[in-house]
Every structure is written in structure tokens, then in C-alpha cells.
Amino acid sequence: MTLRRAAPLFLLLLASACTVATPNSDIVTNSEAVAAEQAAAPKPVPTAEPEVVEAAPAPPPIQRLDLGIAIKEAELTQGGWVRGKLPQGTQEAMLGDEVVDFDEDGNFFAAFDRDAPESLLLTAYHRIGRSISLPLAISPREWDIERVNVPLRPSGTSEEWWERREPEWLAIKEARDKETGAQGWRQQFVWPVTGRISGRFGRQRIYQGEPGSYHSGLDIAPGNGVPFVSPADGVVVLARTGFSLEGGIVIVDHGAGLNSAFIHLSRLSVAEGDVVKQGQQLGNVGSSGRATGPHLHWSLVWKDSRLDPLLFLPPMP
Ligand SMILES: [Zn+2]
Structure with missing residues (x-):
């Protein structure tokens, strides 16, 4: 692969x-200014004897x-x-x-x-x-689309489920909307951890013609318990455990509307409000929440746009 x-x-x-x-x-382009200067320059008057020419004053900076x-x-x-x-x-x-x-x-x-x-x-x-x-x-991508002949299963629509889910969903939404003034958006990102890519961004299943939600992040599977780091500078805007889908979750704001969420963590190394540097440990990879195996799911968002983390990274070292 x-x-x-x-x-x-x-x-x-x-x-x-x-x-x-x-x-x-009052905007004057370079060539216009030069042309205007040339037009304004006095024409040389022929004289019988050579004159001592005074040094011309330096032209005003354009x-x-x-x-x-x-x-x-x-x-x-x-x-x-x-x-x-x-x-x-x-x-x-x-x-x-x-x-x-x-x-x-x-x-x-x-x-x-x-x-x-x-x-x-x-x-x-x-x-x-x-x-x-x-x-x-913006060039279009060819997403990994899989058509399956099973009906789209409605997930988590019961009132009981939503009662538990709603505060988690709100906490994530509020965290992603926070503006911290972080400056990581200026940086070249680094890999939070390296390992097998077990799921790509954008992959989607179509259930008997009905599209399911697409995979919103990049999955990296380096093994259970492996530490991972922040891909860029930022401020921790959410650090929780026990979320029903995400399990352990850390969200880092990189400023300018850009933020990273890391989920299924086995351990967190940071707390909300922490200022983190690129390369600083955020936690450990795990399989908490709804995960089929230990991996780091990294979702990168700008405002309401979902982004492909691979497009922010150099080739995996
Ligand atoms: Zn994932």
C-alpha cells in the first residue's frame, strides 16, 4: 500500500x-512612476563648453x-x-x-x-x-467507496442513547469552536506517531444506494499503549475519558480555526488549558470507546471543513 x-x-x-x-x-505602479520621472526630466541644452554636472538628487523611493x-x-x-x-x-x-x-x-x-x-x-x-x-x-479526489448490499443501520437513535451522548457531543462541538490564539497553523505538521495506516480519510460505504457517513480521520495503528505527540503547537481544548464513541479524547486547537482530535486513547498526558508544543506527548494509543482494535484516530478540522491529515504531513519516516 x-x-x-x-x-x-x-x-x-x-x-x-x-x-x-x-x-x-494614488496607487502608482513601478513602470508608471519611471515613465513619469522620465517625462519630468529636463531636456539637455546643448552648450559649447562642457559643464560641471551636479550630482542628480536620488529619486524618491517608489x-x-x-x-x-x-x-x-x-x-x-x-x-x-x-x-x-x-x-x-x-x-x-x-x-x-x-x-x-x-x-x-x-x-x-x-x-x-x-x-x-x-x-x-x-x-x-x-x-x-x-x-x-x-x-x-480545487482538484477532486477519488475516495475509497465501497458499495454493500445491506441496509444502512440507523445508529444511536434511541432516546436513552442520546441522553448519554448529547453532553459529549456538545463538549466536542464547544471545544472545536474555541479560539485560543494558538499559532500551530503556521507550521509544517509532524506525524503524531508512525505505524501501519489502518484507515484512510474519506473512505465511505454505500448501503443499497444510501451513503453512510465517511471516515472523518486518519487511523494509525502502531500498537496498544504507544505514546503519540502533538503534530503542531496548540492549546488543549478538550481532554476527557469515557466518551461513548471516542473513549479517551484529546482535542488540540492550532489557531486560525484549525484543530486536531485524537480518540480511542488508553491514557492522556495533558489536561484542558495546557499549552503544547509540536512533538510534545499528548497521550497513548488505545482502543477505548467504539474501536475494533488499538489505533489512533486523528481528525483534522478547519471551521466546518473536514481535512485529510495526510495532506499536512511529509512521507512517513
Ligand atoms: Zn478512524
């Missing part, structure tokens, strides 16, 4: 073609305005992500209808759901009312 992984895309795209200067704009959306690195595919820089003066940014967070220098992170459409518009709204849009082409 080989790890199918889209080639990383390191590029710098400038969306300057999408910018529109207003008629009274102000370079950053007008485009720059894509610095990306995996432009379903379940993938993008890091880049928004133009100076951006007040708000959107990817499709999702708000994009960015720092004071305009650096941003955004990502694409498992079922993202083939094109998404990244738009930066400038504080003086203009906007710049960059269409992103």
Missing part, C-alpha cells in the same frame, strides 16, 4: 490581474503597494489547505462563505472540505471598500 499524496505545491500567485484601481487612486493575494504554499485538492498573504489593508477575508482568519501582516490559513466544490473564491475586502478575489481550483 503506498501513500497516495498530491505533490506539494509551492508557488507564489499574485492576483494583481484581479485588482481594480479607482479613478482617483512605494510598492501589495495589491494581490499571494499563495505561499498549498495542497489545492479536496481535504487540502492553503497558506498565503492577503493584501495590505485587508479588513475581512472569505473562502466561499467561510470567514478566513489572518494576522496583522495578512498571513492566513484556509482549507478545503472533503466534499469541496471544484472552484472556491478567496476574497479579501479592503478597508476602503474594494475587494480582490482569487479563484482557487
